[in-house]
Amino acid sequence: MHVPDGFLDAPTSVGTAVVAGGVVALSLARASRRELDERTAPLAGLVAVFVFAAQMVNFPVGAGTSGHLIGAVLAAVLVGPATATLCLTVVLGVQAFLFADGGVTALGTNVVLMGLAAVWVGYGVSRAVVAVLPTRPASVPFAAAAGALVSVPAAALVFVGLYAVGGAAPIPLDTLATAMGTWHLLIGVGEAVITFLAVGSIVAARPDLVHLARGRMPALELRTPEHVA
Amino acid sequence: MGSGHSSHLHVDGDTPLHRLPPHVKLLALLTFVLAVVAVPSPAHGVLLGLLLLAVALLATTRVAPRHLAPRLAVETPFAIFALVLPFVATGPRVELGPLTVSEPGLAAAVALLLKGTTGVVAAVAFAVTTRPRDLVRALQHLRVPDPLVLIASFMVRYVDVVADQLRRMRVARLSRGFSGRSVRSWPVLAAGTGALFIRSYERGERVHLAMVSRGWNGRMPVTHPLTATRGQWALAALPTLVAVAAAIGARLSS
Numbered sequence: 001m002h003v004p005d006g007f008l009d010a011p012t013s014v015g016t017a018v019v020a021g022g023v024v025a026l027s028l029a030r031a032s033r034r035e036l037d038e039r040t041a042p043l044a045g046l047v048a049v050f051v052f053a054a055q056m057v058n059f060p061v062g063a064g065t066s067g068h069l070i071g072a073v074l075a076a077v078l079v080g081p082a083t084a085t086l087c088l089t090v091v092l093g094v095q096a097f098l099f100a101d102g103g104v105t106a107l108g109t110n111v112v113l114m115g116l117a118a119v120w121v122g123y124g125v126s127r128a129v130v131a132v133l134p135t136r137p138a139s140v141p142f143a144a145a146a147g148a149l150v151s152v153p154a155a156a157l158v159f160v161g162l163y164a165v166g167g168a169a170p171i172p173l174d175t176l177a178t179a180m181g182t183w184h185l186l187i188g189v190g191e192a193v194i195t196f197l198a199v200g201s202i203v204a205a206r207p208d209l210v211h212l213a214r215g216r217m218p219a220l221e222l223r224t225p226e227h228v229a
Numbered sequence: 230m231g232s233g234h235s236s237h238l239h240v241d242g243d244t245p246l247h248r249l250p251p252h253v254k255l256l257a258l259l260t261f262v263l264a265v266v267a268v269p270s271p272a273h274g275v276l277l278g279l280l281l282l283a284v285a286l287l288a289t290t291r292v293a294p295r296h297l298a299p300r301l302a303v304e305t306p307f308a309i310f311a312l313v314l315p316f317v318a319t320g321p322r323v324e325l326g327p328l329t330v331s332e333p334g335l336a337a338a339v340a341l342l343l344k345g346t347t348g349v350v351a352a353v354a355f356a357v358t359t360r361p362r363d364l365v366r367a368l369q370h371l372r373v374p375d376p377l378v379l380i381a382s383f384m385v386r387y388v389d390v391v392a393d394q395l396r397r398m399r400v401a402r403l404s405r406g407f408s409g410r411s412v413r414s415w416p417v418l419a420a421g422t423g424a425l426f427i428r429s430y431e432r433g434e435r436v437h438l439a440m441v442s443r444g445w446n447g448r449m450p451v452t453h454p455l456t457a458t459r460g461q462w463a464l465a466a467l468p469t470l471v472a473v474a475a476a477i478g479a480r481l482s483s
Contacts, residue, residue, distance in 0.1 A: 004307050006344025010267035028374055041376060041447070042440060045383020046433030049391045052384065053429070054422050056395060060409050069422070078426060090380045097255070097364055098238060098385075100300055100352035103345070105262045168270060169318040169337030197419030198426070206427050 002095065002102025003109045003159070010105070012166025017108025023116045024089055031082035035211070044079070048087040051075050052094070059194060067190055072114050072155075073122035073148040074195050077140070078202065080211040081123040088115040109162060117158040122151030126212060135216050137207045144212065145196035152188035156180040238300060238356040240292045246358040247290070249465055250457040251367035257465035258355045262348050264472035270340035272479035279472055280343050283350040286468060292357045300353050307345055314338040361385035370455045379449065383436070391429055398425065 008016070031044075051071045058066040075084035092110045095101040102110050126147030133139035160177045199210065207213045241247075246254070265279050287297070315325075318334025325335065359367075365382040398421050402409075409418060437445075 004304060004345040005262050005348025006266050006341050007307065010263060013263070013266060024374075024377070028376055032376070041379035042383055042437040043430065043433035044376070045380045046387060046391075046429045046436070047426075048380050048384045049387045050426050050429040052388060053391045053395050053425060056392065057418055057422055058409075059415055059418055060411055086377060086380060090377060090384055094361075094364075094381060094384055094388075096352065097258075098356050098359075098361055100238070100349050100356055103262065103348045104259055104352055105266050105348065168341050169314050169331075169334045170320055171314070171318050171334075175317065193415060194419045194422070197416050198423040201420040201423030202426055205423070206430075209427065209430055 002092070003106040003113070005103030005105050007103070007106060007168060008109060008162055009166040009168070012162060013105045013109060015108075015166075016112045016162065017105075020089070020108040020111035020115070023085060023111065027082040027085040027089075031080070031086055035080035035083045044083055044087060047075065047079050047083065048090045051087055052091050054198075055091075059190065061190070067187065069194050069198075070114065070118065070152065070191060072118035073126065073144060073151045073191070074198060076119045076123040077126055077144040077147065077195075077199055077212045078210055081119050084119045084123070085115045088119060109159075112162075113155045113159055118151040118155040121154040122147035125150045130212060130216075137203050137210075137213050137216050137218075140203050140207075140210060140213045140216065141196045141200040144199040145192040148195035149185075149188045149192035152191050153181050153184045156184035238353065239360050240290075240296065240357045242291060242358065244290050244358070245464065246286065246354060249358075249461055250455050251359050251363035252370045252455050253457045253461055253465045254355060254359060255364070255367045255371070257469055258351055260469040261472050262351055264469060264476050265344055265347050265351075268344075268472075268476045268479050269483050271336055271483060273336075273339055273343065275475045275479045276340060276343035276347070279475060280347045280350070282468060282471060283347045283354065287350050287354040287357075290354055290358050297353060297357070300356075301346075301349055304345055304349055308342060311338040311341045311345075314341070366453075366455055369449070369451065375448065382449065383433075387432070387436075390432075391425070394428060395425060 051074075054069050054071050054074070056068070058068055060066045072084065072088060075087055078084075079087070089111050092102060092114065093107060096104050096107050096110075124147075126143040129146045130139055130143035133142060157177065157180070160173065160180050163171075163176065164173050203210055203213060207217055249257075261283075265276070265283075268275055268279070315330035315334040315338050318331040318337065320331045320333040322329045323332040323335065362382075362385065365378060365385060368381060369378045402417065402421070407414070407417060
Protein backbone atom coordinates (compact mmCIF):
# COMPACT_ATOMS: atom_id res chain seq x y z
CA MET A 1 0.00 0.00 0.00
CA HIS A 2 3.06 2.21 -0.25
CA VAL A 3 3.26 4.99 -2.83
CA PRO A 4 6.07 4.27 -5.35
CA ASP A 5 8.39 6.68 -7.18
CA GLY A 6 6.86 8.68 -10.00
CA PHE A 7 3.29 8.65 -8.69
CA LEU A 8 3.50 12.28 -7.64
CA ASP A 9 5.71 14.82 -9.42
CA ALA A 10 9.08 15.93 -8.05
CA PRO A 11 7.96 19.25 -6.42
CA THR A 12 5.11 17.48 -4.56
CA SER A 13 7.47 14.71 -3.43
CA VAL A 14 9.95 17.26 -2.09
CA GLY A 15 7.11 19.23 -0.48
CA THR A 16 5.74 16.19 1.35
CA ALA A 17 9.29 15.30 2.43
CA VAL A 18 9.62 18.76 4.01
CA VAL A 19 6.24 18.33 5.75
CA ALA A 20 7.27 14.86 6.92
CA GLY A 21 10.53 16.29 8.30
CA GLY A 22 8.57 18.88 10.26
CA VAL A 23 6.17 16.27 11.60
CA VAL A 24 9.04 14.05 12.67
CA ALA A 25 10.76 17.00 14.42
CA LEU A 26 7.54 17.86 16.31
CA SER A 27 7.03 14.20 17.22
CA LEU A 28 10.61 13.96 18.49
CA ALA A 29 9.99 16.95 20.75
CA ARG A 30 6.63 15.66 21.98
CA ALA A 31 7.79 12.06 22.40
CA SER A 32 10.80 13.08 24.49
CA ARG A 33 8.60 15.34 26.62
CA ARG A 34 5.63 13.08 27.26
CA GLU A 35 6.00 9.55 26.00
CA LEU A 36 9.63 8.45 26.13
CA ASP A 37 12.99 9.68 27.19
CA GLU A 38 16.26 8.85 25.48
CA ARG A 39 16.74 5.98 27.91
CA THR A 40 13.77 4.17 26.48
CA ALA A 41 14.94 4.15 22.87
CA PRO A 42 15.21 0.32 22.95
CA LEU A 43 11.49 0.19 23.80
CA ALA A 44 10.58 2.40 20.85
CA GLY A 45 12.84 0.29 18.64
CA LEU A 46 11.07 -2.89 19.66
CA VAL A 47 7.69 -1.20 19.08
CA ALA A 48 8.87 -0.38 15.54
CA VAL A 49 9.87 -4.02 15.08
CA PHE A 50 6.43 -5.01 16.38
CA VAL A 51 4.65 -2.76 13.84
CA PHE A 52 6.82 -4.23 11.09
CA ALA A 53 6.13 -7.81 12.24
CA ALA A 54 2.40 -7.16 12.76
CA GLN A 55 2.20 -6.15 9.10
CA MET A 56 3.52 -9.62 8.22
CA VAL A 57 0.54 -11.40 9.83
CA ASN A 58 -1.85 -12.32 7.04
CA PHE A 59 -5.53 -12.12 7.93
CA PRO A 60 -7.55 -14.35 5.60
CA VAL A 61 -10.49 -12.57 4.00
CA GLY A 62 -11.86 -15.59 2.16
CA ALA A 63 -11.55 -17.00 -1.38
CA GLY A 64 -7.82 -17.43 -0.89
CA THR A 65 -7.10 -13.72 -0.43
CA SER A 66 -5.80 -12.08 2.69
CA GLY A 67 -5.00 -8.63 3.99
CA HIS A 68 -2.71 -7.27 6.63
CA LEU A 69 -2.76 -4.63 9.32
CA ILE A 70 -1.37 -1.12 8.70
CA GLY A 71 -1.04 -0.68 12.44
CA ALA A 72 -0.92 3.13 12.64
CA VAL A 73 -3.74 3.47 15.18
CA LEU A 74 -2.75 0.24 16.95
CA ALA A 75 0.70 1.74 17.59
CA ALA A 76 -0.72 5.15 18.55
CA VAL A 77 -3.15 3.65 21.06
CA LEU A 78 -0.46 1.42 22.58
CA VAL A 79 2.51 3.80 22.86
CA GLY A 80 1.15 7.27 22.13
CA PRO A 81 0.86 9.16 18.83
CA ALA A 82 4.28 10.86 18.77
CA THR A 83 6.16 7.62 19.39
CA ALA A 84 3.90 5.91 16.84
CA THR A 85 4.83 8.56 14.25
CA LEU A 86 8.53 7.96 14.90
CA CYS A 87 8.13 4.17 14.76
CA LEU A 88 6.13 4.27 11.52
CA THR A 89 8.64 6.69 9.98
CA VAL A 90 11.46 4.26 10.74
CA VAL A 91 9.43 1.28 9.51
CA LEU A 92 8.64 3.08 6.24
CA GLY A 93 12.28 4.12 5.84
CA VAL A 94 13.59 0.62 6.43
CA GLN A 95 10.98 -0.79 4.03
CA ALA A 96 12.00 1.73 1.34
CA PHE A 97 15.77 1.32 1.70
CA LEU A 98 16.18 -2.34 2.64
CA PHE A 99 13.15 -3.91 0.95
CA ALA A 100 12.53 -1.54 -2.00
CA ASP A 101 8.91 -1.28 -0.77
CA GLY A 102 7.62 2.25 -1.35
CA GLY A 103 9.61 4.73 -3.43
CA VAL A 104 12.62 6.42 -1.83
CA THR A 105 11.47 9.80 -3.19
CA ALA A 106 7.94 8.98 -2.00
CA LEU A 107 9.16 8.33 1.56
CA GLY A 108 7.99 11.79 2.63
CA THR A 109 4.59 11.13 1.03
CA ASN A 110 4.27 7.78 2.76
CA VAL A 111 5.25 9.30 6.11
CA VAL A 112 2.64 12.04 5.62
CA LEU A 113 -0.03 9.46 4.74
CA MET A 114 0.65 6.83 7.40
CA GLY A 115 2.81 8.50 10.05
CA LEU A 116 0.85 11.77 10.07
CA ALA A 117 -2.67 11.36 8.66
CA ALA A 118 -3.46 7.81 9.78
CA VAL A 119 -1.79 8.10 13.20
CA TRP A 120 -3.03 11.53 14.26
CA VAL A 121 -6.54 11.46 12.73
CA GLY A 122 -7.05 7.96 14.10
CA TYR A 123 -5.63 8.82 17.50
CA GLY A 124 -7.72 12.00 17.66
CA VAL A 125 -10.89 10.01 16.97
CA SER A 126 -9.87 7.41 19.56
CA ARG A 127 -9.30 10.11 22.18
CA ALA A 128 -12.65 11.72 21.39
CA VAL A 129 -14.48 8.39 21.59
CA VAL A 130 -12.77 7.24 24.77
CA ALA A 131 -13.70 10.55 26.42
CA VAL A 132 -17.42 9.85 26.04
CA LEU A 133 -17.26 6.17 26.97
CA PRO A 134 -17.34 5.00 30.61
CA THR A 135 -14.02 5.35 32.43
CA ARG A 136 -13.05 1.70 32.31
CA PRO A 137 -10.20 -0.14 30.57
CA ALA A 138 -12.84 -2.08 28.62
CA SER A 139 -13.76 1.12 26.72
CA VAL A 140 -10.31 1.38 25.16
CA PRO A 141 -10.70 -1.31 22.45
CA PHE A 142 -13.90 0.35 21.18
CA ALA A 143 -12.18 3.72 20.94
CA ALA A 144 -9.18 2.14 19.20
CA ALA A 145 -11.50 0.46 16.68
CA ALA A 146 -13.26 3.76 15.90
CA GLY A 147 -9.89 5.43 15.33
CA ALA A 148 -8.66 2.58 13.12
CA LEU A 149 -11.87 2.70 11.06
CA VAL A 150 -11.44 6.42 10.31
CA SER A 151 -7.64 6.35 9.89
CA VAL A 152 -7.53 4.33 6.66
CA PRO A 153 -10.00 6.41 4.58
CA ALA A 154 -8.44 9.57 6.09
CA ALA A 155 -5.04 8.56 4.71
CA ALA A 156 -6.66 7.69 1.36
CA LEU A 157 -8.33 11.11 1.14
CA VAL A 158 -5.06 12.88 1.98
CA PHE A 159 -3.54 10.90 -0.88
CA VAL A 160 -6.32 12.15 -3.19
CA GLY A 161 -5.49 15.69 -2.07
CA LEU A 162 -1.80 15.18 -2.86
CA TYR A 163 -2.73 13.63 -6.19
CA ALA A 164 -4.79 16.74 -6.99
CA VAL A 165 -1.67 18.85 -6.45
CA GLY A 166 0.94 16.72 -8.17
CA GLY A 167 -0.68 13.72 -9.78
CA ALA A 168 0.61 12.01 -12.91
CA ALA A 169 -2.56 12.03 -15.05
CA PRO A 170 -5.79 14.04 -15.16
CA ILE A 171 -8.37 11.90 -13.36
CA PRO A 172 -11.71 13.43 -12.33
CA LEU A 173 -11.05 14.08 -8.64
CA ASP A 174 -14.55 13.27 -7.43
CA THR A 175 -14.30 9.82 -9.10
CA LEU A 176 -10.88 9.23 -7.55
CA ALA A 177 -12.04 10.41 -4.12
CA THR A 178 -15.16 8.22 -4.23
CA ALA A 179 -13.25 5.13 -5.42
CA MET A 180 -10.37 5.56 -2.96
CA GLY A 181 -12.67 6.51 -0.07
CA THR A 182 -15.07 3.59 -0.56
CA TRP A 183 -12.36 0.99 -1.07
CA HIS A 184 -10.35 2.21 1.92
CA LEU A 185 -13.45 2.39 4.10
CA LEU A 186 -13.75 -1.37 3.51
CA ILE A 187 -10.09 -1.85 4.40
CA GLY A 188 -10.73 0.38 7.42
CA VAL A 189 -13.48 -1.98 8.63
CA GLY A 190 -10.98 -4.85 8.60
CA GLU A 191 -8.36 -2.67 10.32
CA ALA A 192 -10.95 -1.70 12.97
CA VAL A 193 -11.93 -5.31 13.71
CA ILE A 194 -8.32 -6.47 14.03
CA THR A 195 -7.34 -3.43 16.11
CA PHE A 196 -10.34 -4.01 18.40
CA LEU A 197 -9.41 -7.66 18.95
CA ALA A 198 -5.68 -7.00 19.41
CA VAL A 199 -6.13 -4.04 21.79
CA GLY A 200 -8.78 -6.03 23.66
CA SER A 201 -6.34 -8.88 24.27
CA ILE A 202 -3.61 -6.48 25.43
CA VAL A 203 -5.98 -4.56 27.73
CA ALA A 204 -7.04 -7.87 29.28
CA ALA A 205 -3.45 -8.99 29.94
CA ARG A 206 -1.35 -5.86 30.47
CA PRO A 207 -3.56 -2.74 30.62
CA ASP A 208 -0.58 -0.86 32.09
CA LEU A 209 1.16 -0.98 28.69
CA VAL A 210 -1.69 0.72 26.82
CA HIS A 211 -1.14 4.47 26.44
CA LEU A 212 -4.83 5.24 25.84
CA ALA A 213 -5.80 3.33 29.01
CA ARG A 214 -3.77 5.66 31.23
CA GLY A 215 -6.02 7.21 33.82
CA ARG A 216 -8.67 4.57 33.13
CA MET A 217 -7.24 1.86 35.31
CA PRO A 218 -9.17 0.86 38.41
CA ALA A 219 -7.41 2.25 41.46
CA LEU A 220 -5.57 -0.45 43.34
CA GLU A 221 -6.63 -0.76 46.94
CA LEU A 222 -4.65 -2.24 49.79
CA ARG A 223 -6.59 -4.96 51.54
CA THR A 224 -5.44 -6.47 54.78
CA PRO A 225 -7.24 -9.52 56.14
CA GLU A 226 -8.94 -8.50 59.37
CA HIS A 227 -7.63 -11.30 61.53
CA VAL A 228 -4.05 -10.19 60.80
CA ALA A 229 -4.67 -6.63 61.85
CA MET B 230 2.12 -4.12 0.34
CA GLY B 231 4.20 -4.49 3.44
CA SER B 232 3.68 -8.22 3.75
CA GLY B 233 6.11 -10.97 3.02
CA HIS B 234 9.33 -9.38 4.24
CA SER B 235 10.93 -12.56 5.46
CA SER B 236 14.47 -11.25 5.63
CA HIS B 237 16.39 -8.28 4.34
CA LEU B 238 17.81 -8.25 0.84
CA HIS B 239 21.52 -7.85 1.41
CA VAL B 240 23.80 -10.27 -0.44
CA ASP B 241 27.51 -10.32 0.27
CA GLY B 242 29.79 -9.48 -2.60
CA ASP B 243 32.77 -7.47 -3.76
CA THR B 244 31.60 -5.21 -6.58
CA PRO B 245 31.94 -1.43 -7.00
CA LEU B 246 28.48 -0.88 -5.50
CA HIS B 247 29.30 -3.16 -2.54
CA ARG B 248 32.49 -1.18 -1.88
CA LEU B 249 30.92 2.30 -1.98
CA PRO B 250 30.50 3.79 1.52
CA PRO B 251 26.83 3.58 2.54
CA HIS B 252 26.25 7.30 3.09
CA VAL B 253 27.58 8.07 -0.40
CA LYS B 254 25.38 5.36 -1.87
CA LEU B 255 22.31 6.58 0.04
CA LEU B 256 22.68 10.14 -1.25
CA ALA B 257 23.36 8.85 -4.77
CA LEU B 258 20.20 6.72 -4.67
CA LEU B 259 18.01 9.59 -3.43
CA THR B 260 19.31 12.15 -5.94
CA PHE B 261 19.23 9.69 -8.86
CA VAL B 262 15.61 8.68 -8.26
CA LEU B 263 14.57 12.30 -7.60
CA ALA B 264 16.09 13.31 -10.96
CA VAL B 265 14.26 10.43 -12.67
CA VAL B 266 10.97 11.55 -11.10
CA ALA B 267 11.67 15.10 -12.34
CA VAL B 268 11.87 13.97 -16.00
CA PRO B 269 8.71 15.23 -17.73
CA SER B 270 6.24 12.39 -18.25
CA PRO B 271 5.94 12.55 -22.08
CA ALA B 272 9.70 11.87 -22.50
CA HIS B 273 9.28 8.10 -22.62
CA GLY B 274 12.53 7.45 -24.49
CA VAL B 275 14.57 9.30 -21.86
CA LEU B 276 12.80 7.40 -19.07
CA LEU B 277 13.44 4.09 -20.80
CA GLY B 278 17.14 4.99 -21.10
CA LEU B 279 17.29 5.78 -17.37
CA LEU B 280 15.53 2.51 -16.56
CA LEU B 281 18.17 0.66 -18.59
CA LEU B 282 20.87 2.57 -16.68
CA ALA B 283 19.32 1.42 -13.38
CA VAL B 284 19.12 -2.16 -14.67
CA ALA B 285 22.80 -1.96 -15.70
CA LEU B 286 23.69 -0.73 -12.20
CA LEU B 287 21.76 -3.63 -10.71
CA ALA B 288 23.56 -6.03 -13.07
CA THR B 289 26.97 -4.83 -11.78
CA THR B 290 26.05 -6.22 -8.34
CA ARG B 291 26.22 -9.78 -9.81
CA VAL B 292 23.31 -10.91 -7.65
CA ALA B 293 21.37 -13.85 -9.07
CA PRO B 294 18.18 -12.70 -10.90
CA ARG B 295 16.22 -15.40 -9.08
CA HIS B 296 17.00 -13.59 -5.82
CA LEU B 297 15.81 -10.29 -7.28
CA ALA B 298 12.63 -11.26 -9.09
CA PRO B 299 10.37 -11.58 -6.00
CA ARG B 300 11.53 -8.15 -4.85
CA LEU B 301 10.36 -6.48 -8.03
CA ALA B 302 6.86 -7.83 -7.30
CA VAL B 303 6.27 -5.09 -4.69
CA GLU B 304 5.17 -2.95 -7.61
CA THR B 305 2.13 -5.04 -8.54
CA PRO B 306 -0.65 -2.90 -6.95
CA PHE B 307 0.58 0.19 -8.72
CA ALA B 308 1.14 -1.59 -12.00
CA ILE B 309 -2.58 -2.41 -11.83
CA PHE B 310 -3.36 1.26 -11.17
CA ALA B 311 -1.21 2.20 -14.18
CA LEU B 312 -3.16 -0.25 -16.36
CA VAL B 313 -6.49 1.28 -15.26
CA LEU B 314 -5.26 4.87 -15.72
CA PRO B 315 -5.79 5.16 -19.52
CA PHE B 316 -9.44 4.19 -19.09
CA VAL B 317 -10.38 6.57 -16.28
CA ALA B 318 -8.32 9.65 -17.14
CA THR B 319 -9.88 12.59 -18.98
CA GLY B 320 -8.60 14.37 -22.08
CA PRO B 321 -8.59 13.60 -25.80
CA ARG B 322 -9.19 9.96 -26.73
CA VAL B 323 -6.91 7.84 -28.85
CA GLU B 324 -7.44 4.49 -30.60
CA LEU B 325 -5.33 1.65 -29.21
CA GLY B 326 -6.21 -1.48 -31.17
CA PRO B 327 -9.86 -2.25 -30.40
CA LEU B 328 -9.90 0.14 -27.40
CA THR B 329 -10.40 3.86 -27.10
CA VAL B 330 -8.36 5.29 -24.25
CA SER B 331 -7.41 8.70 -22.86
CA GLU B 332 -4.25 10.03 -24.50
CA PRO B 333 -2.79 11.83 -21.43
CA GLY B 334 -3.84 8.84 -19.31
CA LEU B 335 -1.93 6.46 -21.56
CA ALA B 336 1.16 8.69 -21.58
CA ALA B 337 1.02 9.02 -17.80
CA ALA B 338 0.57 5.27 -17.33
CA VAL B 339 3.67 4.47 -19.40
CA ALA B 340 5.69 7.15 -17.57
CA LEU B 341 4.41 5.89 -14.20
CA LEU B 342 5.46 2.31 -14.96
CA LEU B 343 8.89 3.45 -16.21
CA LYS B 344 9.55 5.77 -13.24
CA GLY B 345 8.20 3.33 -10.65
CA THR B 346 10.24 0.44 -12.06
CA THR B 347 13.38 2.58 -12.20
CA GLY B 348 12.83 3.51 -8.55
CA VAL B 349 12.37 -0.11 -7.51
CA VAL B 350 15.39 -1.32 -9.51
CA ALA B 351 17.62 1.42 -8.08
CA ALA B 352 16.39 0.73 -4.53
CA VAL B 353 16.99 -3.01 -4.98
CA ALA B 354 20.53 -2.25 -6.22
CA PHE B 355 21.03 -0.27 -2.99
CA ALA B 356 19.42 -2.89 -0.76
CA VAL B 357 21.36 -5.89 -2.07
CA THR B 358 24.70 -4.11 -1.64
CA THR B 359 24.13 -2.47 1.75
CA ARG B 360 24.08 -4.25 5.10
CA PRO B 361 21.24 -3.12 7.40
CA ARG B 362 23.91 -2.14 9.93
CA ASP B 363 25.57 0.09 7.33
CA LEU B 364 22.27 1.82 6.56
CA VAL B 365 22.09 2.80 10.24
CA ARG B 366 25.69 4.03 10.18
CA ALA B 367 24.92 6.07 7.06
CA LEU B 368 21.88 7.67 8.73
CA GLN B 369 23.99 8.49 11.77
CA HIS B 370 26.73 9.98 9.57
CA LEU B 371 24.15 12.08 7.68
CA ARG B 372 23.01 13.67 10.99
CA VAL B 373 19.59 12.06 11.17
CA PRO B 374 18.29 12.83 14.71
CA ASP B 375 19.61 10.39 17.32
CA PRO B 376 16.25 8.92 18.44
CA LEU B 377 15.41 7.94 14.85
CA VAL B 378 18.85 6.39 14.32
CA LEU B 379 18.45 4.47 17.59
CA ILE B 380 14.99 3.21 16.67
CA ALA B 381 16.30 2.16 13.25
CA SER B 382 19.31 0.41 14.79
CA PHE B 383 17.13 -1.58 17.21
CA MET B 384 14.78 -2.35 14.40
CA VAL B 385 17.41 -3.89 12.10
CA ARG B 386 18.95 -5.68 15.07
CA TYR B 387 15.80 -7.29 16.40
CA VAL B 388 13.65 -7.71 13.31
CA ASP B 389 14.82 -11.28 12.74
CA VAL B 390 14.38 -12.12 16.42
CA VAL B 391 10.78 -10.92 16.43
CA ALA B 392 10.08 -12.50 13.03
CA ASP B 393 11.33 -15.78 14.47
CA GLN B 394 9.01 -15.35 17.43
CA LEU B 395 6.15 -14.76 15.03
CA ARG B 396 7.09 -17.95 13.16
CA ARG B 397 7.21 -19.98 16.38
CA MET B 398 3.76 -18.68 17.33
CA ARG B 399 2.48 -19.73 13.89
CA VAL B 400 3.98 -23.22 14.27
CA ALA B 401 2.39 -23.47 17.73
CA ARG B 402 -1.01 -22.56 16.27
CA LEU B 403 -0.66 -25.02 13.40
CA SER B 404 0.44 -27.85 15.67
CA ARG B 405 -2.74 -27.32 17.72
CA GLY B 406 -4.92 -27.81 14.67
CA PHE B 407 -5.47 -24.14 13.75
CA SER B 408 -6.16 -23.39 10.11
CA GLY B 409 -6.85 -19.78 9.22
CA ARG B 410 -8.92 -19.67 6.07
CA SER B 411 -11.74 -17.30 6.86
CA VAL B 412 -12.67 -14.27 8.92
CA ARG B 413 -13.54 -16.62 11.81
CA SER B 414 -9.82 -17.04 12.48
CA TRP B 415 -9.32 -13.31 13.14
CA PRO B 416 -9.80 -13.41 16.95
CA VAL B 417 -7.00 -15.95 17.24
CA LEU B 418 -4.67 -14.07 14.89
CA ALA B 419 -5.44 -10.71 16.49
CA ALA B 420 -4.86 -12.09 20.00
CA GLY B 421 -1.56 -13.44 18.69
CA THR B 422 -0.70 -9.96 17.45
CA GLY B 423 -1.52 -8.61 20.92
CA ALA B 424 0.69 -11.23 22.52
CA LEU B 425 3.45 -10.30 20.09
CA PHE B 426 3.20 -6.67 21.25
CA ILE B 427 3.49 -7.64 24.92
CA ARG B 428 6.46 -9.90 24.15
CA SER B 429 8.18 -7.24 22.02
CA TYR B 430 7.63 -4.61 24.70
CA GLU B 431 8.96 -6.86 27.45
CA ARG B 432 11.93 -7.73 25.25
CA GLY B 433 12.53 -3.98 24.88
CA GLU B 434 12.52 -3.62 28.68
CA ARG B 435 15.01 -6.48 29.06
CA VAL B 436 17.27 -5.07 26.33
CA HIS B 437 17.13 -1.65 27.96
CA LEU B 438 18.06 -2.99 31.41
CA ALA B 439 20.87 -5.07 29.91
CA MET B 440 22.22 -1.99 28.16
CA VAL B 441 21.98 0.18 31.28
CA SER B 442 23.91 -2.43 33.25
CA ARG B 443 26.64 -2.20 30.61
CA GLY B 444 26.98 1.57 30.86
CA TRP B 445 24.43 2.85 28.33
CA ASN B 446 24.08 6.64 28.59
CA GLY B 447 21.59 7.37 25.82
CA ARG B 448 24.01 7.64 22.88
CA MET B 449 25.43 5.07 20.53
CA PRO B 450 29.22 5.40 20.33
CA VAL B 451 30.64 5.76 16.81
CA THR B 452 33.40 3.16 16.64
CA HIS B 453 34.25 3.23 12.94
CA PRO B 454 33.47 6.64 11.40
CA LEU B 455 32.51 6.49 7.73
CA THR B 456 34.86 8.05 5.20
CA ALA B 457 34.75 8.43 1.45
CA THR B 458 37.36 9.42 -1.12
CA ARG B 459 36.78 11.92 -3.93
CA GLY B 460 36.88 9.06 -6.40
CA GLN B 461 34.05 7.29 -4.59
CA TRP B 462 31.94 10.47 -4.52
CA ALA B 463 32.59 10.98 -8.23
CA LEU B 464 31.70 7.39 -9.07
CA ALA B 465 28.48 7.60 -7.06
CA ALA B 466 27.55 10.92 -8.65
CA LEU B 467 27.73 9.57 -12.21
CA PRO B 468 24.20 8.07 -12.48
CA THR B 469 22.74 11.16 -10.81
CA LEU B 470 24.53 13.48 -13.24
CA VAL B 471 23.27 11.43 -16.19
CA ALA B 472 19.71 11.57 -14.84
CA VAL B 473 19.89 15.31 -14.10
CA ALA B 474 21.24 15.98 -17.59
CA ALA B 475 18.47 13.82 -19.06
CA ALA B 476 15.81 15.62 -17.02
CA ILE B 477 17.09 19.06 -18.07
CA GLY B 478 17.43 17.98 -21.70
CA ALA B 479 13.91 16.55 -21.78
CA ARG B 480 12.49 19.70 -20.17
CA LEU B 481 14.21 22.00 -22.67
CA SER B 482 13.13 20.00 -25.71
CA SER B 483 9.51 19.58 -24.61
